[in-house]
Amino acid sequence: MWNDPVILEWVFIVVKIGVIFGLLLTIVPYTVLAERRICAWMQDRVGPNRVGFQGVLQPIADGLKLMFKEDMLPDHVHKVLFTLAPALVFMPSLMILAVIPWGSAIGPMKCVLSDMNAGMLFALALASFTVYGIALAGWSSNSKYPFLGGVRSVAQMISYEVCLGLSLVPIFMQTGSLNLGVIVGYQTQHGWLALYNPLSCFIFITSVFAECNRTPFDLAEAEQELVSGYNIEYSSLKFGLFYLGEYANMMVASALVTTLFLGGWSLPFAPFNAPAVHIWVGLAHVLIFVAKVCSVLFLFIWVRWTVPRFRYDQLMALGWKVLLPLALVNILVVAGILACKANL
Amino acid sequence: MIVERPKLTFWDRIYMPQILKGLWITLKHIPMKRFTRQYPEEKPPLPERYRGVPTLVRDPDRRVKCVACQLCEFVCPPTAITVVPGDRAGICSDGNVEKEPEDFIIDMGRCIYCGLCQEACPEEAIFLKKDYAMASYSREQMKLHKEKLLEMGGIHDDRICKWKKK
Numbered sequence: 001m002w003n004d005p006v007i008l009e010w011v012f013i014v015v016k017i018g019v020i021f022g023l024l025l026t027i028v029p030y031t032v033l034a035e036r037r038i039c040a041w042m043q044d045r046v047g048p049n050r051v052g053f054q055g056v057l058q059p060i061a062d063g064l065k066l067m068f069k070e071d072m073l074p075d076h077v078h079k080v081l082f083t084l085a086p087a088l089v090f091m092p093s094l095m096i097l098a099v100i101p102w103g104s105a106i107g108p109m110k111c112v113l114s115d116m117n118a119g120m121l122f123a124l125a126l127a128s129f130t131v132y133g134i135a136l137a138g139w140s141s142n143s144k145y146p147f148l149g150g151v152r153s154v155a156q157m158i159s160y161e162v163c164l165g166l167s168l169v170p171i172f173m174q175t176g177s178l179n180l181g182v183i184v185g186y187q188t189q190h191g192w193l194a195l196y197n198p199l200s201c202f203i204f205i206t207s208v209f210a211e212c213n214r215t216p217f218d219l220a221e222a223e224q225e226l227v228s229g230y231n232i233e234y235s236s237l238k239f240g241l242f243y244l245g246e247y248a249n250m251m252v253a254s255a256l257v258t259t260l261f262l263g264g265w266s267l268p269f270a271p272f273n274a275p276a277v278h279i280w281v282g283l284a285h286v287l288i289f290v291a292k293v294c295s296v297l298f299l300f301i302w303v304r305w306t307v308p309r310f311r312y313d314q315l316m317a318l319g320w321k322v323l324l325p326l327a328l329v330n331i332l333v334v335a336g337i338l339a340c341k342a343n344l
Numbered sequence: 345m346i347v348e349r350p351k352l353t354f355w356d357r358i359y360m361p362q363i364l365k366g367l368w369i370t371l372k373h374i375p376m377k378r379f380t381r382q383y384p385e386e387k388p389p390l391p392e393r394y395r396g397v398p399t400l401v402r403d404p405d406r407r408v409k410c411v412a413c414q415l416c417e418f419v420c421p422p423t424a425i426t427v428v429p430g431d432r433a434g435i436c437s438d439g440n441v442e443k444e445p446e447d448f449i450i451d452m453g454r455c456i457y458c459g460l461c462q463e464a465c466p467e468e469a470i471f472l473k474k475d476y477a478m479a480s481y482s483r484e485q486m487k488l489h490k491e492k493l494l495e496m497g498g499i500h501d502d503r504i505c506k507w508k509k510k
Contacts, residue, residue, distance in 0.1 A: 038374070041373065041374045041375075041378075042370040042371075042373045042374060043373070044373055044376055044377065044378055044379050045378060045379065045380050046378050046380040046382070302367060302370065302371070303363075303367070305370055306363070306366045306367050306369070306370045307363055307366060
């Protein structure tokens with residue numbers, strides 16, 4: 001029965017879904033812990049170190065606390081949208097993970113849930129979906145601070161999405177594919193795309209910071225001005241889902257940066273620079289991928305606790321007047337170079 | 345008033361060198377010394393004359409020094425102290441002392457740790473100790489009675505020994 005390819009395919013799909021959920025639900029809570037501890041260290045403090053050894057059980061304690069809080073549904077909110085919004089923030093990140101190759105192959109199983117040719121388009125389309133969750137949260141809360149937070153976030157995310165997409169065009173031109181697996185394959189042979197195209201990498205990372213509502217672009221939840229923006233009216237698990245969604249988005253963004261610019265699961269030497277034949281190399285590839293994602297997550301945290309928030313006009317000026325022209329020029333330059341190479 | 349705007353150079357305007365500088369600074373702080381004090385385990389160093397909880401003391405012969413004169417009760421600004429005077433029957437071998445408090449109540453919910461009771465006391469029977477964490481679950485529990493106060497005060501190493509000289 002186990003040799004039947006159809007059944008085997010189904011088993012693989014279930015295993016892959018399990019791995020994706022597992023990665024997400026372990027990395028995300030520990031990113032929260034890492035964020036709190038690293039921020040504390042950067043400020044010469046200790047951070048949460050009481051629950052378990054050095055605070056390793058802190059995420060569990062936080063989760064339990066959120067679960068047992070009272071789930072408030074204020075009278076003045078739009079009930080349906082208000083309940084829907086947190087899910088809309090969390091869902092896209094889960095779905096994007098389906099197209100990201102988190103390893104080469106373990107035995108006969110390819111380490112990507114959906115190896116689709118329009119993978120990156122799918123990811124970009126879903127990435128812009130997060131904005132609906134936040135906009136709906138702001139709108140359905142029906143009170144002023146969430147509304148302002150929602151409006152800001154929509155304006156910000158739509159502006160930076162343009163740069164996000166344009167910064168990737170050179171990558172597509174160079175690799176000739178939108179399939180994330182093929183892009184990683186290209187990098188295993190030719191080296192990391194961040195080295196070929198540092199400007200693309202820079203613009204992408206900056207836009208991704210804005211897309212994830214992270215400092216220095218966390219205008220949507222600016223504590224000092226908006227109390228906490230779009231999620232003021234939320235409590236208990238609904239708030240928890242926002243929180244989870246925010247960090248899940250961060251993790252997906254890191255996974256995308258890793259896949260697109262940092263060579264995905266590969267390292268630039270044998271046996272890690274080719275799809276795995278042996279099962280242990282396959283597992284090592286998964287570990288390499290996770291390690292790279294964690295490094296990018298560290299970058300996120302590091303920048304957050306260093307750079308102050310932009311003013312709103314500065315944010316817009318940076319997006320439209322600096323990053324957008326840069327991305328366009330970058331496309332032209334790369335296109336020129338590629339054309340020259342092709343003709344020589 | 346005209347605010348002089350600083351002239352920004354090209355490198356200031358592209359902002360990146362300053363961000364990198366900032367990133368380097370925060371990175372440098374990660375392995376640095378932490379300033380957090382792990383409180384319940386690590387108590388802060390207190391100054392020599394720190395005013396904490398007021399307590400009653402005994403003299404080296406283990407006698408209660410308080411003679412229930414009630415001066416502390418009168419001087420106490422928030423009226424935290426209540427003294428219930430009583431006769432000192434057969435406890436004191438010197439016949440000079442007539443009274444001792446039957447009960448001595450300090451309401452720690454009212455005490456402002458001013459130390460006036462200690463200054464007013466003619467018998468040097470009340471001292472402010474260095475303990476400061478006096479929280480409890482009810483107002484009733486905040487009231488410290490004679491036994492508790494004596495227990496916290498302990499024996500005062502009295503060099504004057506006023507009672508012996510009388």
